[in-house]
Amino acid sequence: MVLEQEIPRFADWIGPALLAFLLTAGIVILAIGLIAWLVQALVCGPLEAGDRVYRGVLTGLADLRATSPGRVWALARLAIQEAVRRNVLVVLAVFAVVVLFAGWFLDPTNVDPGRLYLGFMLGATNLLVCTVTLILAVFSLPADIKSKAIQTVTTKPVRTAEIVLGRFLGFALVGTGLLAVMGLAGWAFVVRSVNHTHELPAAAVQEVRDEDGNVAGFEGRTSPGRGHRHFVALDAEGRGVAETFHGHRHRITPRGSGADRSYDVGPPEGILEARRPLRGPLRFLDREGRPAEKGISVGAEWAYRQYIEGGTGAAAVWTFAGLRAEAYPEGLPLEMTIRVFRTYKGTITEGIHGTIQLRNPVNQLRSEAFPIVAREFTIDEFWIPRKLGTVLADGTVRAADLFTDFVADGRVEVWLQCLEPAQYYGVAQADFYLRAGEGSFAGNYAKGCLGAWFSMLIVTALGVMLSTFLSAPVALVAALSVLLIGQFREFIARLFASQVTGDATIAPGGGPIESLYRIVTQTSITLELDPTPAVQAMKLADTVLLAPMRVLAGLFPSLSALGTSDFVAGGFDIPGDLLAAHGLETLAYVAAFCVAGAFCLRAREVAS
Amino acid sequence: MPATPSPTAGDVVVETRNLAKVYRDFWGRSKKAALKPLDLEIRRGEIFGLLGPNGSGKTTTLKLLLGLIFPTSGEAFVFGRPATDVAKNERIGYLPEESYLYKFLDAEETLDFYGRLFGMPPEERARRAAALIEMVGLSRDRKRQLREYSKGMTRRIGVAQALINDPELVLLDEPTSGLDPIGTREMKDLIIDLKRRGKTVIMCSHLLADVEDVCDRIAVLHQGELKELGRVQDLLTVTGVTQFRAKGLSPEACEEVRAVLARHGASDIEVGHPTTTLEDLFLEVVRDTEARPGRRARNSAATTGPAGS
Numbered sequence: 082m083v084l085e086q087e088i089p090r091f092a093d094w095i096g097p098a099l100l101a102f103l104l105t106a107g108i109v110i111l112a113i114g115l116i117a118w119l120v121q122a123l124v125c126g127p128l129e130a131g132d133r134v135y136r137g138v139l140t141g142l143a144d145l146r147a148t149s150p151g152r153v154w155a156l157a158r159l160a161i162q163e164a165v166r167r168n169v170l171v172v173l174a175v176f177a178v179v180v181l182f183a184g185w186f187l188d189p190t191n192v193d194p195g196r197l198y199l200g201f202m203l204g205a206t207n208l209l210v211c212t213v214t215l216i217l218a219v220f221s222l223p224a225d226i227k228s229k230a231i232q233t234v235t236t237k238p239v240r241t242a243e244i245v246l247g248r249f250l251g252f253a254l255v256g257t258g259l260l261a262v263m264g265l266a267g268w269a270f271v272v273r274s275v276n277h278t279h280e281l282p283a284a285a286v287q288e289v290r291d292e293d294g295n296v297a298g299f300e301g302r303t304s305p306g307r308g309h310r311h312f313v314a315l316d317a318e319g320r321g322v323a324e325t326f327h328g329h330r331h332r333i334t335p336r337g338s339g340a341d342r343s344y345d346v347g348p349p350e351g352i353l354e355a356r357r358p359l360r361g362p363l364r365f366l367d368r369e370g371r372p373a374e375k376g377i378s379v380g381a382e383w384a385y386r387q388y389i390e391g392g393t394g395a396a397a398v399w400t401f402a403g404l405r406a407e408a409y410p411e412g413l414p415l416e417m418t419i420r421v422f423r424t425y426k427g428t429i430t431e432g433i434h435g436t437i438q439l440r441n442p443v444n445q446l447r448s449e450a451f452p453i454v455a456r457e458f459t460i461d462e463f464w465i466p467r468k469l470g471t472v473l474a475d476g477t478v479r480a481a482d483l484f485t486d487f488v489a490d491g492r493v494e495v496w497l498q499c500l501e502p503a504q505y506y507g508v509a510q511a512d513f514y515l516r517a518g519e520g521s522f523a524g525n526y527a528k529g530c531l532g533a534w535f536s537m538l539i540v541t542a543l544g545v546m547l548s549t550f551l552s553a554p555v556a557l558v559a560a561l562s563v564l565l566i567g568q569f570r571e572f573i574a575r576l577f578a579s580q581v582t583g584d585a586t587i588a589p590g591g592g593p594i595e596s597l598y599r600i601v602t603q604t605s606i607t608l609e610l611d612p613t614p615a616v617q618a619m620k621l622a623d624t625v626l627l628a629p630m631r632v633l634a635g636l637f638p639s640l641s642a643l644g645t646s647d648f649v650a651g652g653f654d655i656p657g658d659l660l661a662a663h664g665l666e667t668l669a670y671v672a673a674f675c676v677a678g679a680f681c682l683r684a685r686e687v688a689s
Numbered sequence: 690m691p692a693t694p695s696p697t698a699g700d701v702v703v704e705t706r707n708l709a710k711v712y713r714d715f716w717g718r719s720k721k722a723a724l725k726p727l728d729l730e731i732r733r734g735e736i737f738g739l740l741g742p743n744g745s746g747k748t749t750t751l752k753l754l755l756g757l758i759f760p761t762s763g764e765a766f767v768f769g770r771p772a773t774d775v776a777k778n779e780r781i782g783y784l785p786e787e788s789y790l791y792k793f794l795d796a797e798e799t800l801d802f803y804g805r806l807f808g809m810p811p812e813e814r815a816r817r818a819a820a821l822i823e824m825v826g827l828s829r830d831r832k833r834q835l836r837e838y839s840k841g842m843t844r845r846i847g848v849a850q851a852l853i854n855d856p857e858l859v860l861l862d863e864p865t866s867g868l869d870p871i872g873t874r875e876m877k878d879l880i881i882d883l884k885r886r887g888k889t890v891i892m893c894s895h896l897l898a899d900v901e902d903v904c905d906r907i908a909v910l911h912q913g914e915l916k917e918l919g920r921v922q923d924l925l926t927v928t929g930v931t932q933f934r935a936k937g938l939s940p941e942a943c944e945e946v947r948a949v950l951a952r953h954g955a956s957d958i959e960v961g962h963p964t965t966t967l968e969d970l971f972l973e974v975v976r977d978t979e980a981r982p983g984r985r986a987r988n989s990a991a992t993t994g995p996a997g998s
Contacts (some may be wrong), residue, residue, distance in 0.1 A: 082889060090902050127806075144775065149808065151805055152803065152805065152808070154804030154805075155806055156806075158802070158805075159791065159794075159802055162793060162794065163732070163791070165832075166793040166834075167793070228789060229789035230789045230790060230791055231786065232755075232757055232783075232785050232789055233785060233789055233790060233803070233850060234785070234806065235755075235756075235757060236756075236757065236778055236781065236783040237778055237803060237807060237810075237854075238775055238776060238778040238779045238806065239775065239778075239806055240775055284718060370939070382853055445845050496912065648918040686757065686758040687711075687757055688752050688757035688758050689758070
């Protein structure tokens with residue numbers, strides 16, 4: 082699973098996030114206040130304008146304080162009744178069609194069916210729910226204003242904040258109901274779709290005898306199913322686990338004995354999982370074995386993975402911390418996804434060979450090297466046993482204990498090297514981890530749905546806010562534009578950080594002016610510009626331009642950043658820290674949009 | 690800061706000072722002066738009519754009083770509070786021109802919804818909704834969605850929603866619009882009943898008879914400007930002309946009276962039989978028909994001449 086940024090602890094995240102929120106909110110409020118004053122000043126002069134803006138803000142805040150939960154609930158009920166009586170539940174029929182099509186067209190023989198089905202169902206659910214609530218949100222209030230029904234509401238003791246909150250709450254509840262139904266249906270669909278078994282008739286296994294001629298076990302292959310079959314190696318009693326293939330395995334138990342023996346192949350294990358990984362920082366060594374700032378770039382524009390050269394001293398080194406013998410009594414369960422860059426084709430059906438080695442970070446004691454074969458695009462499992470060998474200075478190997486000899490202060494280094502010359506391993510920090518525990522898949526799926534719920538809440542609040550001052554079609558387009566711009570939020574933040582720190586690796590190519598210069602002069606973004614006075618001036622202008630862009634970017638929610646379906650589909654437990662951060666971010670956007678919507682509605686005439 | 694209303698006007702429910710509204714286009718250019726500076730005082734317990742042709746500024750005045758639109762200049766106060774203060778709406782009932790209601794709700798749901806907006810407890814909401822539905826004659830249609838209602842029925846439920854909070858001030862925009870003569874009469878009776886119960890009513894209409902029948906005072910607006918303001922009786926009284934009414938006079942007695950009047954210098958003497966209004970005639974026919982189904986109404990028969998005899 083791709084994880085471009087490390088997930089911060091909630092306690093570390095909250096401080097800077099709160100500061101950024103307050104800063105953005107403060108700047109935006111000041112800017113809006115200034116614009117409102119300028120507009121009023123044109124009409125009634127600067128002093129009167131100041132008084133009007135001041136009174137408007139005061140009465141607006143008083144209205145917010147006087148918000149009545151009872152009236153909000155009344156308006157929310159109205160929104161729900163409106164949605165239901167306008168046949169919003171038809172979307173469930175659309176969802177049923179989506180499920181049907183998924184059943185027909187998704188490939189059950191896919192190498193990773195869990196990822197395929199989960200990714201599709203969570204994506205479709207998120208898209209449908211967000212679309213429905215957005216449409217409800219943007220069309221409702223303008224329809225009321227057009228039909229003038231709003232006049233019978235605003236002539237009651239109803240505050241604009243209550244109208245906005247009621248609309249938001251109502252449509253959010255509708256969306257929640259839809260999400261619950263779709264989530265449950267999606268769950269049932271995925272579980273049924275990935276579930277399968279194989280046949281293992283007695284004739285398909287052969288006896289394996291030891292040197293004394295006794296039956297040591299059995300081996301064979303299961304029948305084909307879902308486009309694959311498994312090798313099986315059973316013990317003398319006929320029990321065992323089929324070899325992992327397409328990301329899963331089956332437990333096999335014998336039935337009967339002698340000539341009547343047959344085998345039961347259990348359901349797939351390992352498809353629907355919620356791994357809890359323990360990740361550690363990654364560093365690189367160059368071909369000479371010296372510390373390097375980063376690995377080798379093989380020319381891929383996306384620099385997520387760095388590469389190490391095979392057959393040299395180059396290595397990727399992860400340091401895992403917090404290890405205790407009690408937590409891993411049998412050894413360390415490593416999992417990895419290693420990319421390969423081949424400078425020559427070689428035997429394409431075979432993986433590229435390499436080694437894994439443990440090192441004590443304090444005394445640099447090395448373990449024996451464990452051979453591995455990098456199989457691309459799958460998660461390879463590797464077990465480092467508790468008892469292993471260590472290589473002494475004279476090259477001899479002696480027995481050692483994982484925790485006694487290689488773990489120091491709870492830390493251990495894991496070295497990955499590629500053995501084949503002129504071939505490269507591509508790695509990223511998140512690609513290599515210890516499988517520290519297991520979460521409940523059902524719980525993780527629910528957390529994935531919670532991520533979709535956050536998106537739905539933001540989209541609904543955004544739609545309601547825009548509908549307070551725009552007509553329905555314009556509000557819809559505006560909402561979609563806001564969400565689209567939000568997708569660039571992280572990029573703008575990186576760009577600004579790059580400009581301020583002068584670190585071009587964060588976002589190569591520079592700001593808008595520098596980018597334009599590079600386009601015109603056809604200069605590659607990886608090429609450092611000579612620091613002439615003109616270039617310095619250009620960079621300074623970019624920084625000045627990017628500062629307000631950075632603030633503005635904070636106003637645009639990034640739904641992709643909130644999405645957690647990749648975790649669920651990839652079989653990783655969604656960290657609680659991430660979910661808490663997303664929850665708080667959602668709350669901030671919803672609150673900001675609702676307050677803005679209340680002020681916008683208050684500032685407009687609902688009758689003409 | 691806005692000026693506060695005059696402290697001497699304890700009974701003044703609505704007050705406007707130089708209240709004006711100019712509608713502008715997107716660029717702020719003046720499109721139409723819907724209301725020119727208006728000064729009004731409406732007192733507690735009176736029925737006040739805003740009279741004028743279409744586009745004269747009646748509805749604009751109501752919307753300004755309700756805070757639905759903002760004045761271009763001047764001020765409006767309702768119960769001593771600025772018209773834009775939401776708190777004043779606790780004591781107000783408003784019937785818009787077309788009873789703008791939610792068509793997907795039925796009558797009970799409609800009144801329940803508006804009752805909730807006033808923070809009424811559930812029992813009171815239910816009791817009040819039932820009473821109002823009964824009052825406006827929609828008991829049999831209480832479960833039908835408003836989209837299925839006729840215009841008259843929509844008007845009736847509109848009245849019910851305006852009265853859900855038992856308001857002190859009722860603003861009615863063209864209250865008899867869309868109603869048949871019976872509905873019109875019931876509406877006028879309702880307005881008079883509201884006055885009897887101490888409510889203040891402001892209504893705007895271009896139907897002169899309706900205004901004349903129920904209003905204590907009227908303001909006549911034309912092209913956004915106040916043209917007349919005063920008590921209906923005062924405004925309609927024709928000075929310099931004297932009218933007598935009597936029953937049972939013979940033609941000879943009439944001639945004698947005419948001669949007496951002429952002798953006293955009266956001019957333009959008219960003697961004749963007064964006519965009833967078409968509304969009274971229609972209501973009498975309907976009542977008679979309801980009282981004796983299947984039979985032609987007496988008055989109708991009497992006035993249709995030979996064909997009816």
